[in-house]
Amino acid sequence: MEDRYKPQEIEARWQAYWEENEIFRVESEGKDRHYYCLEMFPYPSGKIHMGHVRNYSIGDVIARYKKMRGYSVLHPMGWDAFGLPAENAAIQRGIHPKTWTIENTNYMRAQLKKMGFSYDWSREVTTCTPEYYRWNQWFFLRMFERGLAYRKSSFVNWCHSCGTVLANEQVLDDDRCWRCDSRVVQKELDQWFLKITAYADELLEGCEVLTGWPERVTTMQRNWIGKSEGVEVDFPVEGLDEPLRIFTTRPDTLFGVTFMSMAANHPLASVLTGDKAGLQRVRECYGDIQAKEGVFTGHYARNPLTGERVPIWVANFVLMEYGTGAVMAVPAHDQRDFEFGRKYGIDVKVVIQPEGEVLAPATMTEAYVDPGILVNSSDFSGLGSEEAKGRIMDHIEGQGLGRRKLNYRLRDWGVSRQRYWGTPIPIVYCDTCGTVPVPDEQLPVLLPEDVDLTGGGSSPLARHEAFVRVNCPVCAKPARRETDTMDTFVDSSWYFLRYTGQPSDRPLDSTQVSRWLPVDQYIGGIEHAVLHLLYSRFFTRVVRDIGLMEVDEPFRNLLTQGMVIKDGAKMSKSKGNVVDPDHLVGHYGADTARLFALFAAPPEKDLEWSDKGVEGAHRFLHRVWALVFRHSGNSGEFEPGALEGAGRAIFRKTHQTIKKVTLDIDRDFHFNTAIAALMELTNDLTNFSPATAPDRGVMRFALERLILMLSPFAPHIAEELWGGLGTARTSVSQAPWPSWDEEAAREDEIELVVQINGKVRARAMVPAETTEETLKSIALSQEKVVEALRGKPPRRVIVVKGRLVNVVV
RNA sequence: GCGAGAGUGGCGGAACUGGCAGACGCACCAGACUUAGGAUCUGGCGGCUUCGGCUGUGGGGGUUCGAGUCCCCCCUCUCGCACCA
Numbered sequence: 001m002e003d004r005y006k007p008q009e010i011e012a013r014w015q016a017y018w019e020e021n022e023i024f025r026v027e028s029e030g031k032d033r034h035y036y037c038l039e040m041f042p043y044p045s046g047k048i049h050m051g052h053v054r055n056y057s058i059g060d061v062i063a064r065y066k067k068m069r070g071y072s073v074l075h076p077m078g079w080d081a082f083g084l085p086a087e088n089a090a091i092q093r094g095i096h097p098k099t100w101t102i103e104n105t106n107y108m109r110a111q112l113k114k115m116g117f118s119y120d121w122s123r124e125v126t127t128c129t130p131e132y133y134r135w136n137q138w139f140f141l142r143m144f145e146r147g148l149a150y151r152k153s154s155f156v157n158w159c160h161s162c163g164t165v166l167a168n169e170q171v172l173d174d175d176r177c178w179r180c181d182s183r184v185v186q187k188e189l190d191q192w193f194l195k196i197t198a199y200a201d202e203l204l205e206g207c208e209v210l211t212g213w214p215e216r217v218t219t220m221q222r223n224w225i226g227k228s229e230g231v232e233v234d235f236p237v238e239g240l241d242e243p244l245r246i247f248t249t250r251p252d253t254l255f256g257v258t259f260m261s262m263a264a265n266h267p268l269a270s271v272l273t274g275d276k277a278g279l280q281r282v283r284e285c286y287g288d289i290q291a292k293e294g295v296f297t298g299h300y301a302r303n304p305l306t307g308e309r310v311p312i313w314v315a316n317f318v319l320m321e322y323g324t325g326a327v328m329a330v331p332a333h334d335q336r337d338f339e340f341g342r343k344y345g346i347d348v349k350v351v352i353q354p355e356g357e358v359l360a361p362a363t364m365t366e367a368y369v370d371p372g373i374l375v376n377s378s379d380f381s382g383l384g385s386e387e388a389k390g391r392i393m394d395h396i397e398g399q400g401l402g403r404r405k406l407n408y409r410l411r412d413w414g415v416s417r418q419r420y421w422g423t424p425i426p427i428v429y430c431d432t433c434g435t436v437p438v439p440d441e442q443l444p445v446l447l448p449e450d451v452d453l454t455g456g457g458s459s460p461l462a463r464h465e466a467f468v469r470v471n472c473p474v475c476a477k478p479a480r481r482e483t484d485t486m487d488t489f490v491d492s493s494w495y496f497l498r499y500t501g502q503p504s505d506r507p508l509d510s511t512q513v514s515r516w517l518p519v520d521q522y523i524g525g526i527e528h529a530v531l532h533l534l535y536s537r538f539f540t541r542v543v544r545d546i547g548l549m550e551v552d553e554p555f556r557n558l559l560t561q562g563m564v565i566k567d568g569a570k571m572s573k574s575k576g577n578v579v580d581p582d583h584l585v586g587h588y589g590a591d592t593a594r595l596f597a598l599f600a601a602p603p604e605k606d607l608e609w610s611d612k613g614v615e616g617a618h619r620f621l622h623r624v625w626a627l628v629f630r631h632s633g634n635s636g637e638f639e640p641g642a643l644e645g646a647g648r649a650i651f652r653k654t655h656q657t658i659k660k661v662t663l664d665i666d667r668d669f670h671f672n673t674a675i676a677a678l679m680e681l682t683n684d685l686t687n688f689s690p691a692t693a694p695d696r697g698v699m700r701f702a703l704e705r706l707i708l709m710l711s712p713f714a715p716h717i718a719e720e721l722w723g724g725l726g727t728a729r730t731s732v733s734q735a736p737w738p739s740w741d742e743e744a745a746r747e748d749e750i751e752l753v754v755q756i757n758g759k760v761r762a763r764a765m766v767p768a769e770t771t772e773e774t775l776k777s778i779a780l781s782q783e784k785v786v787e788a789l790r791g792k793p794p795r796r797v798i799v800v801k802g803r804l805v806n807v808v809v
Numbered sequence: 810g811c812g813a814g815a816g817u818g819g820c821g822g823a824a825c826u827g828g829c830a831g832a833c834g835c836a837c838c839a840g841a842c843u844u845a846g847g848a849u850c851u852g853g854c855g856g857c858u859u860c861g862g863c864u865g866u867g868g869g870g871g872u873u874c875g876a877g878u879c880c881c882c883c884c885u886c887u888c889g890c891a892c893c894a
Contacts, residue, residue: 215813216812216813216814216888216889219812219813219889220813220889220890223812223889223890224890226890226893228893228894230894246894247893247894248894249893249894250894261894287892288892289891289892292892315892316892317892317894318892318894319892319893319894321893322893322894323893323894324894326894327894328894329894330894334894335810335892336892336894337894407893407894408893409893526888526889529889530889596834599821599822599833599834600821600822600834600835601821601822602822605815605822606887607821608820608821610820610821610834610835612820612834612835612836613820613821613834613835615835616833616834616835617834619834619849620834622849663825667825672821672822672823672833672834673822673823673832673833675833675834676822676823676832676833676834677832677833678833679832679833679834680832680833683833751829753828753829755828755829755874755875757874757875758828758873758874758875759875760829763829795874796874797874798828798874798875800828800875803828803829804828804829804875806828806874806875807874808874808875
């Protein structure tokens, strides 16, 4: 073995070895223990960045560790390869999106291989290939059959200059297009939707069983789904046949209604309101969080419970998107209604009194929104507000005035994109037959390659005559294809199923899915807390209901890694604080890059990048190399029970380190402290000079275990050192993870801390098994303790076995 | 505003069920080897100190023999949601 650590010379060699010997290929057969370790696949934007390095280093440690623990590990990688940047590159640089994408995947695959990640590349998935996206189409058709994919008119973000729809996240803060900076407008278009709301309840309830997910992620999903239980009530409108329907979660305040308010874009708003200028004024501050603007319609409604006549207003803060677009207003018990009512001089009627207090409309400064006792509420007066909710809802339903209703914040998922680089939606429009699904046997609907992307205006596919023209699958008359493509979140909603098996005639291999799913550990960024992770949970249930598998939840455990930041800010080109993984790997090697990414912070926290810290990680690897080199020829027999002195201490430290590293990985993947423990062991070994044969044996024993434990973090150097230790062996990645012996790890001496009144005053080395009585007498005989006691007996003595004695004087 | 999380040396971060605060690494200081050091090795490294100690985990109070850890109040920061009726 070389005397100096030269990562550039060894890393490529081991990468080739792993590849040639298919070390990380996982078999599909066998009844062994298996483990599915998955990291979010990247968008092939060109090069991997530090976020990828960190994400994939975390996953790789887990995968390699589980493999050493005897699991069959499925650890795949692929490409989220459809998407907008490919089209932009085409427009800006004249490269075809496919060429651009494939070139990027080739480059990035090479980068990932240079990082030494243990992927089973035979399972690679690329979503922009017909072999993959035909199954997007297949799933879409199954959803269409079930009424889960439907078309409706809806408002979208539209950029005139780019001639296309923008996703919400592609619209900048001031309503400008992220690409061309022109104004984005709302435009009504026919769009395809997937009916995720049909699963709203199940997705919500599923959050309960996701105990392996960070709580904040399930909380965000719960909030996103936004279920609320309430009641819909019809308020008759004077002079109108049609009642005004409202939704409320506070039926207990129904007796306190003093006006009604509706959204400015409510269908009745323009019908009822005479003051068109006022209506326009309200409309202009629709959704403005500061404002409380309203206009009186001139009409009145009748409270169906009380018969009271209440004015109907249009208010800017009432949203058409939620509930029925109209609300009953209770100024006494709703802060918005209170502010609105004050501004426009509307009555406040108190119907809930807090205990031990009496609210009066004249003196209230804010709405009382908490529970209390009902007053002025007919037969319901005197009830607690929580109880009253149920009773009043019963009454409303019994009288036929309304019905209980669940409302969700969650909207159906709009998947239409007026883009080229995506999955064509497999639908044909026929003048005779209407909306016709493309038959399965005609899939895939291929994305044509000869398109004009530079034209602007309409979507590229809509301009592609040969694509658009088609004969109707039902009546064979000329018809037109749907020219929208699918949101790329469709691609990423089921790719983890496709990794388990890639049959050419079916979307997935049910046997393999049931073998591997759910994913044991999923690792990725928090930015997908709702979007990708919610869509995948939805898709998984659809695939289940189609009958292809029995999985409910796709990801059993989720680890959301923190951002990589530098100089206090997220790495970005515009801030000029990016670290290029290529340079890093070229200079220090992949092992150093991995080690630092794992050492500098626990995975779920943000990681502050430090060039100096990287050098520290690099130095550590040099020290390990030098240590192994120095002792590579050493060996010797030893009897653990017979060890003494330094040799015994090293033996114990080795067992302690195995224990700590194993538990740190198993409990929360705290690699930073695991690596710190390996550094400690290395420091101890560096200071250990074995002089006897048993000592040399202990050194070798310790080095072997050090290398085994280092291997998931820094696999290349571990392979090389494993070989450097001499005897013929297989790849270190195929060696079993070391185990520890509690007995051997136990300290035989401890430093007893002696406190007086809780302050450390003395220390003494004592055998670890010393009894409490003896510890007490040792403590009391300490010079400082004797001084402090001055002959008097201690007030109290607390003995913590194996740790300390506190003498209270 | 609501919800969640976090505040520990110059920095990143350790500290299991309350029991030696600051592991490990970085930076820094001193020394060794050197023509040289931005290489390597050794040692030191929270603050104050009359060298006995004192003090210290955002601030204040409390429980306890003992609090970074538990309880109450306050401050700051980060993230998420933000008129959801």
